[in-house]
Amino acid sequence: MEAEKKAISLLSKLRNELQTDKPITPLVEKLADTDIWNQYLEHQQSLVSETDGKPRWFCSPWLFVECYAYRRIHEAVIQSPPIDDFDVFKESKQQTFFESQESIIGICTYLQELVKNIEDLDENHLKNEFFKLLQVSLWGNKCDLSMSAGNVSFQKTNIDSLEHFKPFILVNDMERLWSLLSNRKKTRGKDTVSRVDIVLDNSGFELVTDFILADFLLSSKLATEVHFYGKTIPWFVSDTTIHDFNWIIEQAKHSNHKWLSKCGVDWENYIKMGRWVYHGHFFWTLPHEFWAMSQVAPDLYAELQKAHLIFFKGDLNYRKLTGDRKWEFTIPFHQALNGFHPAPLCSIRTLKSEIQVGLQPGQSEQLTASDPDWLTTGKYGIFQFDGPL
Numbered sequence: 001m002e003a004e005k006k007a008i009s010l011l012s013k014l015r016n017e018l019q020t021d022k023p024i025t026p027l028v029e030k031l032a033d034t035d036i037w038n039q040y041l042e043h044q045q046s047l048v049s050e051t052d053g054k055p056r057w058f059c060s061p062w063l064f065v066e067c068y069a070y071r072r073i074h075e076a077v078i079q080s081p082p083i084d085d086f087d088v089f090k091e092s093k094q095q096t097f098f099e100s101q102e103s104i105i106g107i108c109t110y111l112q113e114l115v116k117n118i119e120d121l122d123e124n125h126l127k128n129e130f131f132k133l134l135q136v137s138l139w140g141n142k143c144d145l146s147m148s149a150g151n152v153s154f155q156k157t158n159i160d161s162l163e164h165f166k167p168f169i170l171v172n173d174m175e176r177l178w179s180l181l182s183n184r185k186k187t188r189g190k191d192t193v194s195r196v197d198i199v200l201d202n203s204g205f206e207l208v209t210d211f212i213l214a215d216f217l218l219s220s221k222l223a224t225e226v227h228f229y230g231k232t233i234p235w236f237v238s239d240t241t242i243h244d245f246n247w248i249i250e251q252a253k254h255s256n257h258k259w260l261s262k263c264g265v266d267w268e269n270y271i272k273m274g275r276w277v278y279h280g281h282f283f284w285t286l287p288h289e290f291w292a293m294s295q296v297a298p299d300l301y302a303e304l305q306k307a308h309l310i311f312f313k314g315d316l317n318y319r320k321l322t323g324d325r326k327w328e329f330t331i332p333f334h335q336a337l338n339g340f341h342p343a344p345l346c347s348i349r350t351l352k353s354e355i356q357v358g359l360q361p362g363q364s365e366q367l368t369a370s371d372p373d374w375l376t377t378g379k380y381g382i383f384q385f386d387g388p389l
């Protein structure tokens, strides 16, 4: 109880600082990322003019203060042993998993029926299924808890509704993903690796959709291994940590539903065989743009370079890919990445913040006229690829 009281008082202090626009203060508790964070705060300080004094909550870049808020929540918890490994968002993450059981069972059943005969599918059919499961993973990103504040009444994806959602895909590079993976499958030697990396976003329903896609990639031999990247601390409410990752697989495995539990057993086996690999890295919970990765986290950059294709899930990853800048809507994605090219990559994201690049001339104007909130509601989505043609 004493520890809880301490954590709550630190969180109240944080809330007060935020609500009254106090200066941003350095982190105090020593963790692997503390020095990098504090250097970043100093850098922000150097950008503020003398008359403005210190960086504050209301007038600092949104990406920076939003990440800082979650890092401070974590600091309040780690300063309060013995509850220092408590995940303040665990309950809501787990609740959404249970609330989306029906949709989860639906997509797991679909996958299991599909993989039964996967060897017999012709090229076109396989491509069609690949596209379907990519779209399931895309629309799975509608379900984050940071924006919905725990309200998960968002329409859940099911395979039959995909056609209905097609018009809301604003950038669709799925064909390029197919060409890349299917050409590699045709030309690679018997023992060579085809590696797809997935930079994860939310746990719960979205993570299951990512697992379904990753399972399909192995079952169809479009990939021989899949590497996942998650957060090392609780983040943006619903983001995936290693605990969430393992918990979802355990839940699936112990389900009473035949196909969901089959999925859980298969997924655990993939991990045991090293065909699925999970990586945690503190870089993902820093405020830095991804173009800083090669400098700030060269080990992580080198790991990503081993992939043949990288999927970046979700809105926050898109903001970091593009530096959260106010780009023109028509600027090429490659340019907005500003030198971040560890391997061919694709953002799979529903739009929840006011940034989008790589649109056709006139496309944004049309959208604004027909649906003024198109950038922020999560109704629209993209598959945006960058890599050699």
Ligand SMILES: O=P(O)(O)OC[C@@]1(O)O[C@H](CO)[C@@H](O)[C@@H]1O
Pocket (backbone or CB within 6 Å): 066, 141, 144, 145, 146, 147, 148, 201, 202, 236, 313, 314, 315, 316, 317, 319, 350, 352, 353
């Ligand atoms: O990255 P995700 O889960 O798709 O979305 C995270 C998000 O809800 O959080 C931020 C707002 O707080 C925005 O970047 C985005 O809207």
Ligand SMILES: [Mn+2]
Pocket (backbone or CB within 6 Å): 144, 146, 201, 202, 236, 238, 239, 314, 316
């Ligand atoms: Mn998220």
